[in-house]
Amino acid sequence: MSSAADEELFQQLRSGNRREAEAAFRELYARYAHRLYTYCARIMGNRYDAHDVLQETFIRIWQSAQQERRMSNVPAFLFRIARNVCLNFKRDNRSAYEFDEELHGSSPSPVGAVEQAELFGLLQQAMTQLPLEYREALVLREQLGLAYAEIAELLGITETTAKVRVFRAKEKLRQILAPYIQELRLSSSQR
Amino acid sequence: MKSQEYLQRLHELLEGELPIEQEEELFWRLATEEELRAAFRELVVLNRLLRQEPEPPSASVQEALLEQLGLTQRRPLWRHPYLWVAALLGAIGGAGLAVVGFLLLGRAHLPEPVQQPFAAPTPAEVRPHIPSTPPAAPSRVSSEPQGQPTAVASEPVLSSTAGPALTLAEPRLLPLPSPTADSRPVPLPKAPNAVPYRESPPLFFSLRSLGAWEYSWPDVALPSRGPIGLRDVALGVWTPLAPGHAVGLEIGSEAFSQEFSTRDGVLYRQRPTLLWAGPSYWWSMASTPSGLTAELRFTVAATLIGPVGKLWLGTSVPLGASAHALVGLEGSLLGYRVDGTWFVSRKAGLSYGITLGR
Known part of the structure; x- marks a missing residue:
């Protein structure tokens, strides 16, 4: 499963076999969740909204896969969905948070x-x-x-x-x- | 060339996109212009900051998604997060049932205390009563081969392989011996250093306060609010199993310091008051002539967030016929799990209380 192309995984999301669909979903999530989350966290400015956006993004990906669409560039599609969800969040002013100081990354060195x-x-x-x-x-x-x-x-x-x-x-x-x-x-x- | 253009070249340099023929001019400019060098330093720091990756998303997001999409596989029972809670509650329930069973059934088979001396003769005093002289009217006795008469027991019919074969032609009842000294009540011998019998009470109770002058690791100096107004107290009900040994159930309310970080990198420091309950074992070790008793108690309990182990070592002082004061050192260990990682809270302190009905 881990060697499957993104497009194959996307196709498997609408597999009738629940176990196969779940495995494909988990693999896509493992490949892209961190990057999508990074994007969402930076755009939204806090991890709480980022988690919500990430969740909604993957739900939309799942829904898109069920509509029997052919997918040629899955990463671009994922980021487009994430971007739309972020923009919708911003537009609807659904965020309860402005800025998250705890959104730390890994420090490059312990010094300073x-x-x-x-x-x-x-x-x-x-x-x-x-x-x-x-x-x-x-x-x-x-x-x-x-x-x-x-x-x-x-x-x-x-x-x-x-x-x-x-x-x-x-x-x-x-x-x-x-x-x-x-x-x-x-x-x-x-x- | 304007400084803005050099700035743009700096950006391109740091992105690895500056054509090599433009590098020399930029380096010369950097060597001679302090303002551009400062901008260069700032850009280096900025690029480093920008490329830091945040922590990965919380693991709960994926599980929530799978559940929402109806993709969650049934989790094996042994991986259920609350399995240990169920196991501990089961153990507590089992221990409770065992105590109740012991009280209801076990004690019913214990020998009752002897109130009256036993009147039956002991084996040493049972002797066949054979008259020394034959009765006045001899019975008809045939004897083979010797034909000698022999003694006749009252009943039943006797035969002997060791002696000559006897045939009792007409068994006759011999007169029973009249009540004599043989049937008198026999006094039981006294056991050396006999202890007067005292029936131990089926249950006794303990109430104690926990963690006076306590030390906690981690040390979180925050106030704690009890969930039902109780703070740092424990109530126990016990039943003795044997002299010096008792088992029981304890329930308590106690504050534990917690310090843990979540997967998101957030550090939490808190001091919640938790209710706990579990089976306990009580061992009274040795007594001094003045009545002080060294005691040890071990409890395994459950809270809603994880298991607790408690060890108490102290002494009890008699306060009256059935009350004892308790003073001792108590140590507790609480384990709890956050985002897949186990954390431990430890505390030790002075504990004091009272037992009733013991």
Whole structure:
């Protein structure tokens, strides 16, 4: 099952055999849940909404599979659904949370881990100030590692526009975080 | 070239997309321009932060999804998360039934205390009563081969293979011996150092307070609220099995410090008050002449979040005919599971209380 292509797994979701469908679902979840969750958490800004969006995304994937649709690019389809669900959440203002400081990642090194965690919290906060189109381009590029061509296809924009959005998003973040990064550098040089 | 364009080249450099022919110019600019170097440092930190991955989604999301989509397989019974709760409750119930059974059935077969001396003669005092002289009217006795007369027992008909074969032609009842000294009540010998018989009570009770001056690991200095107004108390009902040994059931309410982190990386520190109940074993070890008794008690109990083991070592002091004061050290170990990981809370402290009806 683990060597099956995404498209095969998607087909197996509508298998009459419940055990087979469950195995396919589990495999697709194992392959993409973490990346989708990362995307949702960055877009929504908190893990509570991210969990809700992730759940709804997979339910929609299941429903789509039952409609006997042919799927050629499952990852793109998954991210498109996740994006739509995130946008719907944002549009309907269904979120009860604004920003989640506990949305930590793994610290690259134990040295200065506290400062890193603090800075990461600031980054999350700063990201919520970005326009949504910049934020999602940045997340897709920096956190999910998609190529600009994939981002362009996913967002329905040109590759150049995708590059510009990522550049502007990072510049904006750099300007917001510059004082903190400077302070961090000074305090670590004093140690 | 504007600084904005150099900034863009910096971004491209860090993404590995800067054409090699543009690198030299950018490096020269970096070497000479402090502002661009600062921007470069900031971008390095920013890129590192951006590429940090958050924790994976909670495992419960997948299970909830499978359940919602009707894909959940029936979980094997032995993997059920509350199996151990059921097992412990079963053990508690079983222990309770055993105690009740012991009380209702076991005691019914215990020998009743002897109130009257036993009047029956002991085997040593049972002797055949054979008159030394033949009766006045001799019976007809045939004897083969010797033909010698022999003694005739009253009943039943006797035959002997060891002696000469006897034929009792007409058995005759011999007069029963009159009540003589043989049938007098025989006093039972006294056992050395006899203890006057005292029927132990079927049940006794204990009430104690837990964890005075307690130390907890982890140490969480938070107030705790009892669920039904009870805090750090335990009530027990016990039945003696043998001198110095008793089993019982205990129920208590007690605060436990907890510190654990979930799969999401959130650290929780709390001190809930938990109800617990379970079977217990009580061992009274040795007594001093003044009545102090060293005692040990071991309890295995269940709470709604996990099992608890308790060990109490202390002493009891008689307060009256059937009451004892208890003072001792008590240690507790609570195990609980969060997101598939087991955590343990430990606590130790002074415990004091009273037993009644013992």
